[in-house]
Amino acid sequence: MKITRNLYSSNLTLLTDLYQLTMAYGYWKAGMTDREAVFNLFFRRNPFKGGYAIACGLSYVIDFLENFNISDEDVAYLSTLKGNDDKQLFEPKFLDYLQQLEFTCDVDAVEEGSVVFPQEPLIRIKGSLIQCQILETLLLNMVNFQSLIATKSSRICLAARGEEVLEFGLRRAQGIDGGLAASRAAYIGGCAATSNVLAGKLFDIPVKGTHAHSWVMSFESEIEAFETYAEALPNNCIFLVDTYDTIEGVKHAIKAGNRLKEKGYKFAGIRLDSGDLAYLSTKARELLDAAGFTETVIVASNDLDEHIIDSLKQQDAKINVWGVGTKMVTAYDQPALGGVYKLSALRNKENTAWDYKVKLSEQAIKISTPGIQQIRRFYANGECIGDAIYDEENLPKNDNWTIIDPMDMTRRKKMTIVEGEYKDLLKPIFVNGKRVYKKPDLQTIQAKVKDELKTLHRSIKRFTNPHSYPVGLEKGLYDLKTDLILKLREVE
Numbered sequence: 001m002k003i004t005r006n007l008y009s010s011n012l013t014l015l016t017d018l019y020q021l022t023m024a025y026g027y028w029k030a031g032m033t034d035r036e037a038v039f040n041l042f043f044r045r046n047p048f049k050g051g052y053a054i055a056c057g058l059s060y061v062i063d064f065l066e067n068f069n070i071s072d073e074d075v076a077y078l079s080t081l082k083g084n085d086d087k088q089l090f091e092p093k094f095l096d097y098l099q100q101l102e103f104t105c106d107v108d109a110v111e112e113g114s115v116v117f118p119q120e121p122l123i124r125i126k127g128s129l130i131q132c133q134i135l136e137t138l139l140l141n142m143v144n145f146q147s148l149i150a151t152k153s154s155r156i157c158l159a160a161r162g163e164e165v166l167e168f169g170l171r172r173a174q175g176i177d178g179g180l181a182a183s184r185a186a187y188i189g190g191c192a193a194t195s196n197v198l199a200g201k202l203f204d205i206p207v208k209g210t211h212a213h214s215w216v217m218s219f220e221s222e223i224e225a226f227e228t229y230a231e232a233l234p235n236n237c238i239f240l241v242d243t244y245d246t247i248e249g250v251k252h253a254i255k256a257g258n259r260l261k262e263k264g265y266k267f268a269g270i271r272l273d274s275g276d277l278a279y280l281s282t283k284a285r286e287l288l289d290a291a292g293f294t295e296t297v298i299v300a301s302n303d304l305d306e307h308i309i310d311s312l313k314q315q316d317a318k319i320n321v322w323g324v325g326t327k328m329v330t331a332y333d334q335p336a337l338g339g340v341y342k343l344s345a346l347r348n349k350e351n352t353a354w355d356y357k358v359k360l361s362e363q364a365i366k367i368s369t370p371g372i373q374q375i376r377r378f379y380a381n382g383e384c385i386g387d388a389i390y391d392e393e394n395l396p397k398n399d400n401w402t403i404i405d406p407m408d409m410t411r412r413k414k415m416t417i418v419e420g421e422y423k424d425l426l427k428p429i430f431v432n433g434k435r436v437y438k439k440p441d442l443q444t445i446q447a448k449v450k451d452e453l454k455t456l457h458r459s460i461k462r463f464t465n466p467h468s469y470p471v472g473l474e475k476g477l478y479d480l481k482t483d484l485i486l487k488l489r490e491v492e
């Protein structure tokens, strides 16, 4: 959408960590800028102690890469940076080089809205070392946050069991883009609408809302507040009933609802925002039904998250619509996804072959995976049964694959390549810097999340101790990684 582009397509190239630019300078000085490299963006643990994550943020990444450039102003600023000796940090020739740098990489990525798991590359960038390096920070910034919020939202929507979830988080979000990007990701995760009007305009998300306590407090009485609201907005009446006494509030809302009905309008709903939401929603439902307002919905808000919604569902609360703010947009119980971006292959100096790369660590989970990675997801009867991370340059010779858990080599699973029962998740997005992928609209991405979640066994979606979905390295890649680690540790 055009308006979206105006906000996010400005030149964001300097929205990066300084070390990307100092390394870029180093590569340039060492004559390494154009060595072909492959980097992968992945995370190591599912967020929220859950069993899966939702990939999100690719659209921002695409806009950023399509508008990649270093402007006169950027160069002017970079030329003012000083080193420890108080001399210019970057020599002018390097800045000239940077200014002429164009984005020419290949990008393959998992589509937004896909279900993804730890260790899987969400984005794979292949191209000149300097370009791949410079992109790290912003790619992580965009994908980490949005994937986190889309995952949170999908959990909250699962807890609501198909009922409407409204995202109310802007006022508690982490700044301006923390609000906007969260509204977008929350919608992708399954929310029906947002209260954030600019997000509605930019991303074409439905906007919805009720009214605040201040409205009720601005009148002599609650009933006067509801009736005045109904006069002004007869087609948008959800009354907030808990400013003074919730049960009395429901009765006042019913009075105002009767006036609306007389005038031929619908009494759309009430909102509960405090107290025992199970008890109050049940009482409110009884009162509404007794007054003939069986279609009038009960919206609930107040620090909700997936666990409280789940509990309210188990208590048989009579809530139809869930308003969720703070805990959704701040990902309250886990504020960062922790995705990383690692080099996995580099052309040798002679440019004749790939050198595969790993980052070692004492912790197995932190040892990166080498190769030109792709993900293959296997299905049986419409359910996904396991993912293989494999090396595109070393495809297994036969159709019987073994996947091995990189954290525990005794955990293995056999997968058979059967036509129509697998798919590769990384799709071409850019080829030689030119976009080859058409961005889907948000509704399509939201529908994808729903469809993908249906392919996951329910044990993987439960909130408490979810079953862990099998993701492994294809045996060829596993062996390759093990050899590399042994070599680096100099074990014969």
Ligand SMILES: Nc1ncnc2c1ncn2[C@@H]1O[C@H](COP(=O)(O)OP(=O)(O)OP(=O)(O)O)[C@@H](O)[C@H]1O
Pocket (backbone or CB within 6 Å): 273, 274, 275, 276, 277, 278, 279, 301, 302, 303, 304, 308, 311, 312, 315
């Ligand atoms: N029946 C229920 N079961 C589980 N949790 C509930 C139930 N009813 C409300 N809650 C949750 O309990 C928490 C109550 O928080 P708190 O005590 O701060 O609110 P309150 O006193 O009801 O309202 P406020 O302080 O906003 O006037 C909220 O997170 C709310 O969503």
Ligand SMILES: O=P(O)(O)OC[C@H]1O[C@H](OP(=O)(O)OP(=O)(O)O)[C@H](O)[C@@H]1O
Pocket (backbone or CB within 6 Å): 168, 169, 171, 172, 211, 212, 213, 214, 273, 301, 302, 303, 304, 323, 324, 325, 326, 327
């Ligand atoms: O609880 P959250 O999940 O963050 O949802 C958003 C909250 O924001 C509003 O409260 P606030 O007290 O800011 O304003 P109000 O007067 O409209 O209630 C609203 O009533 C919700 O309680």
Ligand SMILES: O=C(O)c1cccnc1
Pocket (backbone or CB within 6 Å): 168, 169, 195, 208, 209, 210, 211, 212, 271, 301, 323, 325
């Ligand atoms: O419209 C609402 O009810 C709303 C909007 C923002 C925050 N809390 C509630």
